Amino acid sequence: MSSSSMNKYWIPHLDIHKKVITQELQYYLGPEATVRPFTREGEDGFLITTPGPCLTDEQIDDICVKSKEMWEKQAAARASSKSDKPLKRPLHQPVVISKAGSSGSMRRRKDDRWRSSSGQDDRRR
Template identity: 90%
Template sequence: MSSSAMNKYWIPHLDIHKKVITQELQYYLGPEATVRPFTREGEDGFLITTPGPCLTDEQIDDICVKSKEMWERQAAARASSGSEKPLKRPLHRPVVISKAGSGGGSSGSSRRRKDDRWRSDDRDRRRA
């Protein structure tokens, strides 16, 4: 069916999990129906494109129930995996490079100046 004959409907995202509506939409509206995130007048939701009518109230209620179940499963999975999986924070431990007043900061800046002189000398040699 051509896209000009398709109907477009917007529904708010409230209580609807994107994965659930994506999985369920074609079951309710047929294989040509599509859904994508869409913002209408500043409110996030879903744009449904279908050759027929949009979802009924009962179908939207069913999607909301399945969405709630999905969020509960995800929360339970996060809670159970959190106790088994160690934090990665030891990998992100800060390493002191220099501290103010320790004298370490000036040697780093003088080294940088020496490197800059070397680079400029090298550039001059290449030009010649």
Template identity: 75%
Template sequence: MSSMNRYWIPHLDIHNKVITHELQYYLGPDATVRSFTREGEDGFLITTPGGCLTDEQIDDICVKSKEMWEKQAAARASGSPSKVLKRPLHQPVVMATVSASDSPRRRKEGRRRNESRSRRDERRRN
């Protein structure tokens, strides 16, 4: 197996989905990319048997990333979901909304108080 090289590039102007999709196109099937923080700066760690992305390739990824963000923004602005459910009949339906006062912890505390009152009332009767 040949040796692998690792390169880090900053995330500035690069959409995660775009670089993940385009990387093997530019660097071959053995190339991988993952999010990585270097000296406090977020970016991408690229592992490849050859050289890293060229300036032109990075520019292309940045252009495609901008298009992706614009497409996502347009979808949000139009109010339509950016991702269509594969099973629209299985869309979750809200059955109840639990307020903070109805939380399980509060109900448990309320039961404890009621149990204490019941014991106290029972002692008084005896």
């Protein structure tokens, strides 16, 4: 079918996983239907191109339920992969730059050495 005979619809991305809508769209709207990310008036969503009508409320609800299941599976997989195998190099490992009380004493010692070597420390004379 030519693109002029195709209808275009935009739906917000809220509660919709991109992979789920991509997999389910042709099941609901037929083999010629396509979907792609699209921003409309500053809001992210999906642009659906189809020869017929857009998704019904029930179909969108079904996609949202499947999207929630997909996110839960992904979260469970991430959680189990973290506990199953140790990381070779921990991510975001804190690196100590200074500890309370230690940087000030180092600074004072450096200042004292500078003063005593330059002869400007009048307290010692």
